[in-house]
Amino acid sequence: MGIKELGRAVAEEHAGEGAHVVVCARTASTLPEATAHIQETTDGEVLQQALDVTDSAAVAAFAAAAQARLDRIDICVTNSGGPPSNVFKNTRRKPGTLPSTSF
Secondary structure (H helix, E strand, O other): OOOOOHHHHHHHHHHHOOOOEEEEEOOHHHHHHHHHHHHHHHOOOEEEEEOOOOOHHHHHHHHHHHHHHHOOOOOOOOOOOOOOOOOHHHOOOOOOOOOOOOO
């Protein structure tokens, strides 16, 4: 799950309920402060990794690493930005530009 705004709030709520949380962000520099805050406010363990969700092999490796570390994945919350802003009639999907939703 991402670590800015909505993703951070969801991760914090799950950690606060006792869930083991694994978060990712496209920008590695955003992870340490966000995960430290979640750990401090919830006493939960938070694993982190920088990840480009448009790279399906990297997403698969991230999920496999999370499963190996935690034994299983009970909930997967995805939260990523959408396509670049544009007028809808001018929007064209380019092959390979949207992340796959299946792991």
